[in-house]
Amino acid sequence: MPVADTGADKDKNSISAFERAKSVFPDGTTRATIERSPYPRYLASGDGAYVTDVDGRRFLDLNNNFTTLIHGHGFGPVTEAIQAQLQAGTCFANPTEAEIALADLICDRVPGLDRVRFVNTGTEAVMFAIKAARAFTGRPKIAKIEGAYHGAYDWAEVSQFTHPGIWGMPNKPASVPYYDGMPASVLDETVVLRFNDVAGATHLLSENADELACLLIDPMPSRAGLIPPEPALLDAVSNVCREHGILIIADEVLNFRQSYEGASHRHGLEPDLFALGKIIGGGLPIGAVGGCAEVMGVFDGSGGRARLPQGGTFSANPLSMVAGAAALQALTPDTFEHLERLGDRVRRALASVANERSAPFCVTGVGSLFRIHPNRVPPREFRQTVNSASAQKAMSQLTDHFLEAGILLPKGAAACLSTPMTEADVDRIGEAFASFLEKSATLVRCLNEEAA
Ligand SMILES: Cc1ncc(COP(=O)(O)O)c(C=O)c1O
Structure with missing residues (x-):
């Protein structure tokens, strides 16, 4: 089905860019790491902790070009x-x-x-x-x-x-x-x-x-x-x-x-x-x-x-x-302390959101980095991070939910904070996770049964 048929009107400019891209790039992208579900989001600009796409939608950026932009956009x-x-x-x-x-x-x-x-x-x-x-x-x-x-x-x-x-x-x-x-x-x-x-x-x-x-x-x-x-x-x-x-x-x-x-x-x-x-x-x-x-x-x-x-x-x-x-x-010891505090805040929020709902999710990471796993117990090594089909589906739905909440969360990779982010910005991450778990009660039950 051509992506244009999905009726995603709010993404119409990204969809149309992707259609053009398919005629010049194999699979329509220039990097294997570009995410698409089912089309990539084309960005027009970034400022500070936020990016704006070609359809005018604004997102908190937890990707920062694969962790590159520690100061966010347009520093x-x-x-x-x-x-x-x-x-x-x-x-x-x-x-x-x-x-x-x-x-x-x-x-x-x-x-x-x-x-x-x-x-x-x-x-x-x-x-x-x-x-x-x-x-x-x-x-x-x-x-x-x-x-x-x-x-x-x-x-x-x-x-x-x-x-x-x-x-x-x-x-x-x-x-x-x-x-x-x-x-x-x-x-x-x-x-x-x-x-x-x-x-x-x-x-x-x-x-x-x-x-x-x-x-x-x-x-x-x-x-x-x-x-x-x-x-x-x-x-x-x-x-x-x-x-x-x-x-x-x-x-x-x-x-x-x-x-x-x-x-x-x-x-x-x-x-x-x-x-x-x-x-x-x-x-x-x-x-x-x-x-x-x-x-x-x-x-x-x-x-x-x-x-x-x-x-x-x-x-x-x-x-x-x-x-x-x-x-x-600009990356002084104080800046790193700021990032560390924000990172601890978001990791604590995510873990307590999961615990309060007995949801089988955990979070790993230090400093400005974090990653959510669909497991109750934090993995010790790579083999424990390979997810079942239902866990993969849950993670994909989580990314989609974050997107709807105005947050770009990378799939299967580290999410990262940037220095312009505030406590209010990172608190949105915990709130989006809480609303995801509430909306996805059946999925969570299914993961819990699988883990039992
Ligand atoms: C740990 C690590 N090593 C090497 C690379 C490759 O860097 P580049 O994409 O700049 O070639 C990456 C990129 O994500 C990475 O995360």
């Missing part, structure tokens, strides 16, 4: 920095002082990050971190967490999407291809570990130690559930990695927003390399690979050819540099 200092840089020039083949300013801001606040190289996306940051680990150790394999998302570099994509029929034994998760035609060599070179499985993870790391260049780990992988790491996990995997010379790469592309110093510091992880992105570009495309001076030495080409040459036409482009610097300068 004054970022807009001004971009406008000034536009006049001065958008890109050059020579370095600019803007890149040093952003690097200083990052190196000063992240313990263990002494040197950095800028790229354009989180995918590239992860890719160069993995290549740096290979160049440094001379080993080919990587270890990664099942269900964790790290962008689009092949090895990092292994077992990004997996399910019970194919994910293998609990003590030896299968390396599952992400796309048709993924080379078998990539699968052979990727060791998959389960999050918070201390014994299994340490065993697999030791077993493959001679060939492992790195452990790629997001301290709180969002797509794998936004579940906190148990302290024993990070201690144990760090010890094995140190013992065997396996480098630790922290993928903080998303979770750098967890604190002033980032996520590793918050969770007690001491990585050799970091992959950053999203918030450090202030809303413009960016990625960064950083780490201790010794390991980052693989990028050093001053004596001739670097062990790992890294270029990129738009790497360190001054627009992203100045926007990122303006965003980070």
